[in-house]
Amino acid sequence: MTPQDATWWKSAVVYQIYPRSFADSNGDGFGDLGGIIERLGYLQALGVDVIWLSPIYPSPQADNGYDVSDYRDIDPLFGTLAEFDVLLAEIHERGMKLVMDLVVNHTSDEHPWFIESRSSRHNPKRDWYIWRDSRAAAEPNNWGSFFSGPAWTWDQVTGQYYLHLFDRKQPDLNWENPAVRKAMQDIMVWWLDRGVDGFRMDVVNFISKARGLPDAPTIPGHQFVIAVDEFVDGPHVHEYLAETTREVFGSRDGQFITVGEMPGVTPDQARLYTDPARGELNMVFQFEHVSVDQSPANKFEYLGLDLVVLKESLYRWQGALADIGWNSLYWENHDQPRVVSRFGDDDPDYWAASAKALATILHGMRGTPFVYQGEELGMTNYPFSSARDHQDLEAVNYYTSVVELSGDEIAALAGLGAMSRDNARTPMQWGPGHNAGFTSGEPWMPVNPNHTWLNAESQFTAPDSVFAHYQELIRLRHELPILVHGDLTPLMAADPQIWAYSRRAPESAILVIANCGREPRAVDVGAEWIGAGLLLGNLPDTPGALTSTSLQLAGWDARIYAAG
Template sequence: MNKNRKWWKEAVVYQIYPRSFKDSNNDGIGDLNGITEKLDYLKNLGIDVIWLSPIYQSPNDDNGYDISNYYSIMEEFGTMDDFNNLLEKIHKKNMKLIMDLVINHTSDEHPWFKESSKSKNNKYSDYYIWRDPVDGEPPNNWESRFSGSAWTYCESRGQYYLHLFSKKQPDLNWKNEKVKTDIFKMVDWWLNKGIDGFRMDVINFIAKEQGLPDSKRPDSPEKWSSLPKSHKILNELKNEVISKYDVMTVGETPFVTPEDGHKYVNENRNELDMIFHFEHVNLDNYDGKNFLKFKDIQSKWYKVQEQGGWLSQYFANHDQPRPISKFFNDEEYREESAQLIAMMLLTLPGTPYIYQGEEIGMINVGFNSIEEYNDIRTINKYYDMLNKNLAEEDFFDKLKEKSRDNARTPMQWSDQTHAGFTNGEPWLKVNSNYKIINVKRSINNPNSVCNFYKELIYFRKNNKDLIYSDYKDLLKKDKEVYYFKRSSNKNVYYIILNFTGNLIDLRKKKIKLDLNKLELCNYNNYDCKKLQPYEARLYISKT
């Protein structure tokens, strides 16, 4: 296993979705000064690295993932002075800051695209992917990840441009060396400013197959996901820019397999430090609550770490419904479910990523009409279904479960109006459960989700051999219990998790724990012989 010590392997990362974190000026939108206000909270939680979702200038077609100026701050979030102040204060508290790097596409309002769309003969004409119509139709059958064709016609050029996402997010042409030069220059500018790394958005999409042929299916990724050229670009970015700084990189890589994932993170290849794969969080799309499959995914991906790479661990982010609602019990056993997730997150191999609100057990929102949603993907799918003449009741509830807005509702700080997020009108409706689920209430309860996270983070920081320990699933075929161990030269850690709402007799599972020391449990009245619903335990023994 890869046991070379790095600060980013030992870190606990906290993702902030700035629009929804804390509003300091009461315009209803979270901002940089609001984040600065809450740094003591994050430090007290035990956070080492803060990851900010995009804060660059953007027309906000996709909430900041459509960037119109890489060198400016979105006015709604503040100014560059506000950012500099935030960065300085983060560093003074011995924390680090990583930013989102969105370089598969820009906004159609970026100056590069404005110029590119004017003609076929100007400095920026080849910065994006343009193709002539074929019999008056788009040049191939590719579909956008946000519904509909991946091509939009531009009258001024008489051509189509490619956008794997919204039509306001044209894909950059990475075959153009000038694009690479300008992007590398921008990356160096931010690193020189003092940030501590990047999370790279859909970074495995940046290369497209030569000739842009039709896909087997319009929504199939085989023509634009993890092609060899993407590895070459990342290797060049690492060698020419990133290697000059002591920073971390993590790539978002949808559709990636462990075999290809290993190429991205193998230390000898100089591409990325970690990636986010999607197999475990997408289980509900194809296999429901199949925890056998979940365990198999963990073991399969652990081989990446055994073979010289490093893993990330996450269950929530700005694109995923809340995991308690998706996989566990968000009603009777909400807190126990949240604490079970915390135990997995902070004891499985890899660097853990906590998403805002996860540490207090926030759950899905369940809006009642499409007018309450903001997410472009949710809204597009809704109208696609209506256009197919499906009755709303046939798909709306399912759409609610999947909406990215479940993760984007404002952070619930207190039981005050709008959950203490703002004194104005929030940009997105606050979850109605904020009087019960909020930071203030959680901090003041010693048995809360938040305090369980703090205990686990403290334990992880004080037992660094756990971070570099080997991993083994001890009960591979069991559908109810996840029982695994982490082994080092110093200690053996045993983690036992009840994935069900039922009592589990440990004797029937042939699990013997008599000689081990119980370090952490999410129940005060635990029973040595039985696991209670969604119970999570951590034992330790000396080797």
């Protein structure tokens, strides 16, 4: 990566920090900026290039910071602007970059903009949010909130409803108002001038709603519908993003990264969003591959994994963005359960091998890999036993609605255990001792009991650890241009247990292959790979070179070979 490389992010690896669960430096039970500063050496040793922080702005914390009340300060829960400046300087000194999480679709209802907007129908900021009259003494349309119930809340003072696609304390901004767009652009400029290196923009494809806010197609038994087609990829979203990129980054040198979180985005749409000629975004986060084990109507209805369907999804995205645009690669983030428990095998006998295998599969693909805190250790889902264990707003609201509708509470708890966002938010497991070394106080969420053996302290210097495997994967991405730019060809795509593909460049080729199950498998890889040398394996005593077309793979055996 050279200083003038405007596409440096293609060979970079990003590490996401969920600050309240990463490291607590003052003993109040919540992670903070001081804790992050103390652990930068760990991240530098891992080898990542970019640190992405989930929101740390002042917030009532209705949705753990994704309800922002001030975009130009730091919530006292996490520290101060002065501490942020120290963190930023130390990150840069270590050769890494910092990306801020920017919530652009909505604010907190305690943000000064909304306080003004709801004060009067005639307030100058009334049109900064989306207000509508009632319809036949009911909500303006049938849109449902992602957090259960209607996407509209009645305001008694001004006699209208306001739109909130998420919690009622997260009113949607009206991006059709040029003043709103300018205010958001000014916020981005303010942070860039402070030294940050880019933004991950939350649900950014929701910022342009369908004209007239029409009803969504009805679903039997559902009064309110999550109207994806009515607010995803709206009529002006490309215009707004291009304008924002032009106004915010137009005079800068290109050493920045922009990532758009886009639920419901299709591969064809992503090609437009990430086409460099259009000047919108560097990459998007799509959700197709992390929805394959969920019911389309209910994310908490766990269907189980079909590996072929998962492969098809990721391969579809690899193909769609092969010539135009760019992929993000991720298994986990603050909204997803732990991948070892989800797509791998969290039995202690297979936990490490499956964590390494899944990492190998993902990091071998074309795109920018994202590592979520603890993923590099193979952290697993928390053993939830009751509804009281859950704290996430989405989970709590869902369970409450199931109870109110006399639904299946046992199935709901099972679905929450498998899919709840709480799984990703348990404290980082630094060591085997008290509270896993996360805090000296009472942690805001319980620590996973398996921290006594699954922790950073036990893995940091162990040559065969999950952490060490991630280090090697990151090193390979930095050293081998083929992993960044090479073409990808799926192999054995219909096999329900083997995941394999090749990466090719004009003068080199790589084979990535993994057995995604406990049972050993013999695989015919073809004569072209005879003599290929082993770049990386995840099990001890893996043979150093392929001497036969028949490859014997143990359970959760993953390998990367380079053709001679």
